[in-house]
Amino acid sequence: MDTPTRQPAPRMIQVGKVHGAFGVRGEVKLESFTEPRSAIFRYQPWTLRDARGVERACEGARGRETPKGVVATVPGIEDRDAAEAARGLEVWVPREALPPPKPGEYYWVDLEGLRVRNVEGVDFGVVSYLFDTGANDVLVAQGDRERMIPFVVPDYIHSVDFDAGVVTVDWDPEF
CATH class of the missing domain: 2.30.30.240 (PRC-barrel domain)
Structure with missing residues (x-):
C-alpha cells in the first residue's frame, strides 16, 4: 500500500491588513504592503488571519485607491458592523502568487x-x-x-x- 505524501504548506507572505470600516455598505479600509498599493487585488485568493491565528479563505475581493488609502469590498463582509469586526485581519497570500522580483530587488x-x-x-x-x-x-x-x-x-x-x-x-x- 502506498503511503500518501503530504505536500508542504505553501510559504505565505502578508500583503495587507484591515484597518476598519469605510462607509456604511461593508467596505473596509485596507493597508496594502504591495507596490503599487492597488496590486494587492491581483494576488488572490487571500487568506484572512485574525489575531488568534484563525484563518479563512477569501476570493473575489476588489477595491480601489482613494486619497485616504485603499478601500476594499470583501466577500462575507456585508455591512458596517462586519467591516468593523474585521479590523485587524491580516491579508496573506502564497509567496508563489507574487511575480518574480526585478533584478536587484528582493522580497x-x-x-x-x-x-x-x-x-x-x-x-x-x-x-x-x-x-x-x-x-x-x-x-x-x-x-x-x-x-x-x-x-x-x-x-x-x-x-x-x-x-x-x-x-x-x-x-x-x-x-
Whole structure:
C-alpha cells in the first residue's frame, strides 16, 4: 500500500491588513504592503488571519485607491458592523502568487533565513526579519547577538546569493 505524501504548506507572505470600516455598505479600509498599493487585488485568493491565528479563505475581493488609502469590498463582509469586526485581519497570500522580483530587488520573505556573513567571512547568524525606517530598509541578523544592518546596496549589502543561501555585508562585527 502506498503511503500518501503530504505536500508542504505553501510559504505565505502578508500583503495587507484591515484597518476598519469605510462607509456604511461593508467596505473596509485596507493597508496594502504591495507596490503599487492597488496590486494587492491581483494576488488572490487571500487568506484572512485574525489575531488568534484563525484563518479563512477569501476570493473575489476588489477595491480601489482613494486619497485616504485603499478601500476594499470583501466577500462575507456585508455591512458596517462586519467591516468593523474585521479590523485587524491580516491579508496573506502564497509567496508563489507574487511575480518574480526585478533584478536587484528582493522580497523580504525570500531573505529571511539566509546566512549573513561580512566581507571578512565573520558569521553574523541568519536574517531574522527586515523593517522599513522611512530612510531605508534594515536587515536584522540574529546570531550570537542581534545586528541591525542598513539594507543599502552596495554600501553595506555587497551581495545576495540565493544558491549559497548567503547575504554578504560590509559591516564591522563589533558594531
